[in-house]
Amino acid sequence: MPEAGNKKQVFSGVQPTGKLHLGNYIGALSQWVENQTRYDNIFCIVDLHALTIAEAVRPALLREKTREVAALYLACGVDPEKSIVFVQSHIPAHAELTWILNCVTTVGWIERMTQYKSKAAQVESVSTGLLDYPVLQAADILLYRTDLVPVGEDQKQHIELTADIAHRFNRLFGEAFVIPQPLLRAEGARIMGFDDPMTKMSKSRGEIQKGHAIGLLDSADTIREVILGAVTDSSMETHFDHASPAVRNLLTIYEVLSGRTRLEIEAHFEGKGYNYLKREVADVVINRLAPIRNRYLEINRDRAYLECILQRGAERAWTIAESTLRHVQELVGIGPWASRKTDCPPGNIGR
Ligand code: AMP
Numbered sequence: 644m645p646e647a648g649n650k651k652q653v654f655s656g657v658q659p660t661g662k663l664h665l666g667n668y669i670g671a672l673s674q675w676v677e678n679q680t681r682y683d684n685i686f687c688i689v690d691l692h693a694l695t696i697a698e699a700v701r702p703a704l705l706r707e708k709t710r711e712v713a714a715l716y717l718a719c720g721v722d723p724e725k726s727i728v729f730v731q732s733h734i735p736a737h738a739e740l741t742w743i744l745n746c747v748t749t750v751g752w753i754e755r756m757t758q759y760k761s762k763a764a765q766v767e768s769v770s771t772g773l774l775d776y777p778v779l780q781a782a783d784i785l786l787y788r789t790d791l792v793p794v795g796e797d798q799k800q801h802i803e804l805t806a807d808i809a810h811r812f813n814r815l816f817g818e819a820f821v822i823p824q825p826l827l828r829a830e831g832a833r834i835m836g837f838d839d840p841m842t843k844m845s846k847s848r849g850e851i852q853k854g855h856a857i858g859l860l861d862s863a864d865t866i867r868e869v870i871l872g873a874v875t876d877s878s879m880e881t882h883f884d885h886a887s888p889a890v891r892n893l894l895t896i897y898e899v900l901s902g903r904t905r906l907e908i909e910a911h912f913e914g915k916g917y918n919y920l921k922r923e924v925a926d927v928v929i930n931r932l933a934p935i936r937n938r939y940l941e942i943n944r945d946r947a948y949l950e951c952i953l954q955r956g957a958e959r960a961w962t963i964a965e966s967t968l969r970h971v972q973e974l975v976g977i978g979p980w981a982s983r984k985t986d987c988p989p990g991n992i993g994r
């Protein structure tokens with residue numbers, strides 16, 4: 644057990660858009676909670692990222708979603724005594740550092756991002772913000788001297804880009820940044836849609852397509868209906884290495900949520916048929932999500948409680964972000980003068 648102060652720093656975040664789903668929970672949030680005592684943690688609700696597709700922004704809804712995501716962090720088990728929880732836009736340093744990092748990031752690097760390419764293909768006009776999205780993400784991570792970023796597989800490329808940006812800055816201006824690494828689950832880093840095992844479970848698709856995703860706040864009936872309706876095949880194969888992508892996805896969800904070993908799971912489902920498998924998967928999902936839903940409803944009853952946690956979180960995050968930003972400003976030659984003790988005469992200093 645590392646001593647307090649020597650723990651690695653973790654940072655991660657989720658955009659307050661759409662409905663958080665089982666993929667978000669397995670790939671990201673459940674990992675945060677499982678590792679909570681091992682690391683120093685900062686979990687952010689990244690609302691500035693939610694502005695990158697301006698046509699989709701509904702201001703009142705964005706505020707409401709920001710609260711909802713924060714409440715879900717807590718409901719999933721993020722403990723504000725052990726982890727800092729805050730909203731990205733409450734700390735202007737994220738936007739300030741983004742500008743500085745923009746100046747060491749080549750356009751070629753960010754144009755290569757697969758998430759950018761797929762999002763850009765879905766909108767009529769691409770904003771500069773959408774292209775710059777991963778640089779803002781790099782600022783989030785680098786401000787807190789982050790060692791590890793627990794995310795789903797789709798974010799790996801962004802963390803690698805963050806490491807490239809950090810290296811380039813350090814080389815040009817001096818050692819300011821820790822080089823971060825992604826923290827991915829060995830299994831479950833990419834949960835697929837129940838309607839199509841070739842497509843990653845996604846918030847946007849989950850909103851429009853019934854049967855694609857399970858929301859973290861869905862009722863037991865809905866969860867059962869979606870899982871019993873999941874696409875399978877006709878082979879009856881329930882071994883991890885031979886199963887079709889659709890069945891493997893179900894097995895993986897069962898593996899992560901049940902905590903049982905593969906051998907146990909394979910023996911358990913051998914020759915039982917897909918209907919049995921689906922019912923068992925639905926049960927483990929319901930057992931995991933029901934308490935989260937209950938806690939969420941409880942947290943939501945006390946709006947002041949959540950606001951205090953986010954305010955306290957922003958204060959704690961700001962002390963770390965400020966010291967990194969000041970150091971970076973110093974290295975590049977901008978920002979307030981290093982010596983702030985200069986005595987300036989009061990009143991009009993014009994001639
Ligand atoms: P997003 O839905 O893009 O806001 O993602 C929030 C977090 O959940 C990120 O860490 C993603 O990598 C993770 N995530 C999103 N979708 C999945 C998925 N289908 N399987 C595993 N992790 C996911």
Ligand code: TRP
Nearest residue numbers: 654655656657658689780783792
């Ligand atoms: N881009 C991430 C996603 O889509 C969200 C995010 C923004 C993030 N900043 C971050 C994740 C910093 C980890 C660390 O899920």
